[in-house]
Amino acid sequence: MSKCLLHAGLWFALFANTSPTCFGDGAIESAAAVSASPSKNRISPFVQQLQQICPSTVNIHTEKRQKLDVMLNLSPSKGSRVNGMGTGIILDERGYIVTNHHVVQDVESLRVTLWNKESYDAQVVRTDKQNDLAIIKITPRSPLPVAPFGTSSDLILGEDVYAIGNAYGWEHSVTRGIVSALKRDVEVNEEQAYKNLIQTDAAINPGNSGGPLLNADGEIVGINVAIRAGAQRIGFAIPIDDARVIVARLMSVETLESHFHGLVTTDDKRGTERKLVVKSVSPNSPAAEAGLQAGDVITKAGIVKVTDGVDLERALLGKSIGEKIELMVRRDSETSSKQISVAALSPERANAVRAQLNSGSTLASGEVRVAEKPVVGSAAKDRSWEILGVTLEKLPTGDSSLTGQQYRGGMRVADVRPQSPASLNGIRRGDILVGLHVWETIDRDNIDFVLNHPDFRTINPLKFYIVRGGETLFGHFNLTAAR
Missing domain, CATH: 2.40.10.120 (Thrombin, subunit H)
Incomplete structure (x- = not known):
């Protein structure tokens, strides 16, 4: 076949x-x-x-x-x-x-x-x-x-x-x-x-x-x-x-914006009856603070009529942290209004979300999982993700991606944030970052050195070099908005 x-x-x-x-x-x-x-x-x-x-x-x-x-x-x-x-x-x-x-x-x-x-x-x-x-x-x-x-x-x-x-x-x-x-x-x-x-x-x-x-x-x-x-x-x-x-x-706001709301929902579609049901609520999450409970049916989010998880996520997409949005919620036979906002994901949870997405894993039918509450006092956010819009991983020992190349090493692009400087320059997952400006990028220390260098704020646009398919390409990051 x-x-x-x-x-x-x-x-x-x-x-x-x-x-x-x-x-x-x-x-x-x-x-x-x-x-x-x-x-x-x-x-x-x-x-x-x-x-x-x-x-x-x-x-x-x-x-x-x-x-x-x-x-x-x-x-x-x-x-x-x-x-x-x-x-x-x-x-x-x-x-x-x-x-x-x-x-x-x-x-x-x-x-x-x-x-x-x-x-x-x-x-x-x-x-x-x-x-x-x-x-x-x-x-x-x-x-x-x-x-x-x-x-x-x-x-x-x-x-x-x-x-x-x-x-x-x-x-x-x-x-x-x-x-x-x-x-x-x-x-x-x-x-x-x-x-x-x-x-x-x-x-x-x-x-x-x-x-x-x-x-x-x-x-x-x-x-x-x-x-x-x-x-x-x-x-x-x-x-x-x-x-x-x-x-x-x-x-989801987790995937695209590293935000979370604390809801686990399931789509319930039976003919003309289509609804989004709250399956569980993470403790101390924005959803919990809004008073949402398991079994609630979300019928509207802002101006968006909600029939499934896509409607909820697109209603929350683009909202700032702490910005309130009204949810219409049916509980038993009564409908009430709840005010919910999104919060920032912890870097650890954000990395886990990206790893799950990159693996191609899928969720159970009809179910949309979201994050737990970020850990207070967690490590600082990955600056390469914040500034450049990429998650980088060191090439493993024995990797042949740079065989025959003039470079001593590089960092593989594991993920690219939509609308980021990297995305706007066409960088893809799997590309190998081998240089920024005049510096090589063999490991995380090299990346940190560049992003923390005293001259970094004066370098705009920032030239980058990548290897893709055995060929070297370069471009320039416009970092005005990122800074």
């Missing part, structure tokens, strides 16, 4: 100029030119719902080179550029988008095009290779429409479903089919296998990866992920309930 299944993504050398095929305002206007009064039978409830879902679906165009620029000798390599495509779903009005990991894996550039034709550079925020999901972000000029998410818990064999995606570069293409089977385990290749997929005969073509699979109510019930090569009308999607659990972890 590993030779017969393909991701629903495809790499092209060139893209054709294409037009949206999804029904929207523009389609209504052009139809009106032909017929001033379209039949009501043609404007079905689902056609109307497409007007809501299409603007929350985005087209993704990527680019990578087969060989990176060799920056040390200041001359770019002649490696050919390879373009790719995929689809994404808007999670949050600030520009957070979910897609597949394989869509953004190892790309050099990432471009997102909205339904209204606005185009933005995007950054990879977090990825989960094991579950083939990724969060990317753009900075839109105005708030974006959030997609209408449903549940995959009550899918029925044979019910109608619809796929939207950037099929072969044809933006916002819509196809129709049925749920052919549920709980499919699928192996794409030796490195990637999936559990519990939805099988559909709705046409899922190359470029559809990361796009929505909808039910007849216009709600997202899956994320399209794979097709069977050589077979017609056999496609697969990740159930949205499974995906939302992973997305909640990838978007």
Whole structure:
């Protein structure tokens, strides 16, 4: 089977100029030119719902080179550029988008095009290779429409479903089919296998990866992920309930901002009833101080209606430490208001969270775990994480990453903070930092020496050297905001 299944993504050398095929305002206007009064039978409830879902679906165009620029000798390599495509779903009005990991894996550039034709550079925020999901972000000029998410818990064999995606570069293409089977385990290749997929005969073509699979109510019930090569009308999607659990972890305030609230929650989705239930509350945490208890149902956070962990995390994302946000909480038959804030994670817990994320480990279905209260008097925060936006690890003895290189050693990048100087310069996990300014970076003492050097505050931008794939690259950290 590993030779017969393909991701629903495809790499092209060139893209054709294409037009949206999804029904929207523009389609209504052009139809009106032909017929001033379209039949009501043609404007079905689902056609109307497409007007809501299409603007929350985005087209993704990527680019990578087969060989990176060799920056040390200041001359770019002649490696050919390879373009790719995929689809994404808007999670949050600030520009957070979910897609597949394989869509953004190892790309050099990432471009997102909205339904209204606005185009933005995007950054990879977090990825989960094991579950083939990724969060990317753009900075839109105005708030974006959030997609209408449903549940995959009550899918029925044979019910109608619809796929939207950037099929072969044809933006916002819509196809129709049925749920052919549920709980499919699928192996794409030796490195990637999936559990519990939805099988559909709705046409899922190359470029559809990361796009929505909808039910007849216009709600997202899956994320399209794979097709069977050589077979017609056999496609697969990740159930949205499974995906939302992973997305909640990838978007948590712990993961992205090193904050915590002290809640352990579980998603409870049964047909039209969808709720977020508090499973436990950490002692002395912000949640405990707010009066939350196990069994509480959180229905709203600020202005966000809460149906699962993703809603709670995105409502808390961007809040300052100590900044209050109102939670509407149902306990038994009564609803009350609670005021909660986020607090800072201890460095130890933050490192543990990043280690868990990097390992690709997953949580139990429907459950989102968060931190215990930070330890008072704990060690000072890692300055390389605070200032540069990276967690660094010393290369183990015998590591061959620098074999044949002129360097005496280096520090491997274990994690990169989104929107940090490192992230903005394209540094990735696995890169080896071999120098800062005029100093080598063999171990932690070298890093501390640079960051604590009397001249450090006057060096901006700060030049860095990394080794990636056997080649040396350099760039410059702009540390104005970090200081």
